[in-house]
Amino acid sequence: MNVTVNFFVMQITLIAVVLVLHTYLGLHIIRRGIIFSDLVLDQLAAFGVMVGIGWGIRYGTPLSYVLALGATLIGCALLAVLRPRNRLIPQEAVIGILYGMAMVASLLLADKMREGGASLNATLVGSMLWVSWPLVWVTIGIYAALGLLHALCRGPMLRLTEDPSAWPRRAAWDFLFFVTQGIITILIVPVAGVLLAYGFLMIPAAIGTMFSRRWVPALLIGWGTGFVACVLGVITSYRMDSPYGPTLMLAMGAFFVLALVVSTWLACRRSTVPAGLAAGSVGAETGGLR
Amino acid sequence: MNLASMLGFPFLACVLLSLILGYLGLHVLKREVIFIDIAVAQMAALGALAGHLFLGVPGDSVHALACGMSVTLVAAIFFAVARRKVVQLPIEAIIGITYAISAGGALFMIGKGTGGHTHVQDMLSGALLWVKGPELLWTGIAFAVVGACFGLFRKPFQRISDGYAEAVAAGMPVIGWDFLFYALCGIVITLAVRLAGVVVVFCFLIIPATVSAMFSARWGIRMMITWLVGIIGAGAGLLFAQWLDLSAGACVALALGLVLAASATGTLFRKTI
């Protein structure tokens, strides 16, 4: 197969598969309001990979993934445990500080490593260029398994998000949710880099949320726009000879801004109710209010 | 090895940063817009890079600074309006995504331009160790001016920080005040990021304020504690960096984190005793 065509097909396949689960989990995350926690996990996964490189463990080997998982799990544990009861310290501050410390750890490690700066850059920017078909197959396999799991358990999973009260065995399902997030994080961060991984998770889901309150439409809109954006990004990067990961990020970003503008405009037009009453509601059906 | 000549200016820089960012941090914590500031910091860095790449301004010049600041002003407008107007998506999502996009944009430009991965590390942890006297001087002056503005407008700012919804209900022109707040933040952050990089600025902003919250709820005392934490962290971090031959900025940020951890453990003990 022609090298170029092979490259495009491989990248687009990977992106298409990755976006499905990412959009779905992203919808959960946005609705639950635990948005920045993923940044912490992404950065910790990157840190784990860097530690591996520093110890001579080549990136891409199973041991490298194990290290990433270890670092990520520490993050999950901290996020779960550190809930300040102090009214003045928002949970967001804790998450922010964890992210800051994860970055600091990565910076200090980069300082001491031989190819530190390049590794740091690689974990931020990703190396999707070097994705190979075996990696794509493995990713598809794992994502399919996780997807099946979530499809089978969709009852409790959806309930996690829609019912914030403490229902029986909630903690167990919560844990399963975070483990899923952890697994897709450590799979995608070594390849796409911290920023793009975060982008895959947040942006399609955000776009979906902006246009629909319901799960399936939001998922479809999110996945659709995300996929189109990424394909455009791949083509642009090729044409413009620009860095691959960041270009995808910017492409998705452009679609996000567009979606933001369009949905705000639509919301303003649709809302026949004074702004004060509509504030805080997420695209509420205006049926009963008129 | 003359410690004073190595660490003198960096320490002064940290003191300046601690003073102004500490105060800002108190507001930021109250308003729960923690990630807005890392987003603004990243956009400031992005602006400076854009100026360097597209307009050809050298990395260190006033023009690059102006580029950084214009971007933060745009960001200020964007966030002020978005917080008020955008209802279909939580503001945190918008902020998080904006941060990621501007970081992506910065990496894009670094990829297209000269230099290389040092730019990434510089952007994140700054060049604290190499700060020079004249730069410190006029940065300090700028900070003083902004500090004066904050002093002047402290009542409206504090009112909005203490309760957004109530301020809206009371008829305050929140978009205007918010814009002013974020614009002033933007100026401070742009200057600070030049010195110390995105991550370090973020840590100076959040960590001392968080520590102070563990010990008091009153603005005055919290400010004192914030400044104390900042200065201790700076001193310890710089010495640590010198001793272990590491990046100064990252060590200072680490030291701040350690002070936080120590305070948290201390508070825990105090409660259990």
Add this chain to the structure above:
Amino acid sequence: MKAHRTLLLGFVVAATAIQVWGSEKPLRVVATLPDYAAIAKAIGCERISVQAIVSGEQDAHYIRPKPSFVAMVRDADVLLDTGLDLEMWLPTVVDKSGNAKVRSGQEGYVAVAKGLDLLKKPKVLSRSEGGVHLYGNPHITSSPVNMRTVARNITAGLIKNDPEGKAYYQEHADKFIRELDERMFGKALGDILGGDTLAGLAAQGKLYGFLAKQAHEGKPLIDQLGGWMKQMLPLRGKPIVTYHKNWVYFFTLFELEEAGTVEPKPGIPPSPHHVLSLIENMRQRDVRILLAANYFDQHQVKTVAARVNAEPVIVPLYVGGEESVETYFDLVDLWVSRLVATAQKTGVLK
């Protein structure tokens, strides 16, 4: 008696102390790159103490200056720098150290590349060309023939700062250059044509061509070639892909063809278009060897090589970049032997 003995002991101690105090302190030389340090040591030997800032397995472009550099430079009498735009971090360090003697242009500063004819001077300066080197390619250490000039510049610098050692430095420098010539061209040719002539031709990449056409006392000159140039002769004209443009001077000397670069902007992952056209190109021309310095991400290098069905040759770029490489001669030996071995392995050399 006891008092006499103590007095005598005291006298001896004092005399020794005075002698030690009076004798020369070694000249403190600090070099940016370990190669310069190694050569300086060969020239200065006992009269100098040498340190290198960059270590052998680091990328000299993108060093982040550290406090320890400042300490080194602060106490230096002589500073050896390439003098082009490779060590961009050096001015900051020199500034911070407060050592005015080793500032650019001052007596303690040596630009070792002075007088070298540089390759790849950019015709168009464009900001978006990542890592453009304004004066020309600064990776001068990749070619042994450049190191003759480097050695001479270092010697001049040492003499300027330690005039009493002039004869000493000159003698050692001559010895070093003689040995370098012998390792490069073999003894026989050196006797016939003289090192300077050979070096002049070699630096322009014209040596092989010249030797092939000339004869001396009935024997073709090319047969009298020895050393590294002889070892590399079978590879003349072969296309090799490099990871980054570190090897321009090396390729010119041994008349190899640089068939492409993987990462033109160091630290920045290459764009898809660049990579895809490189792979296409390599397949078409059947390029089987990928040469990379060992400070690049080795996993990346091997992945690329596998992708294009080429064999990676990963070598240290500087002295000390690997365990066994202690002198510049060891370094070039390693480059040559690994390249030749890989060429044989991949069938590039029949």
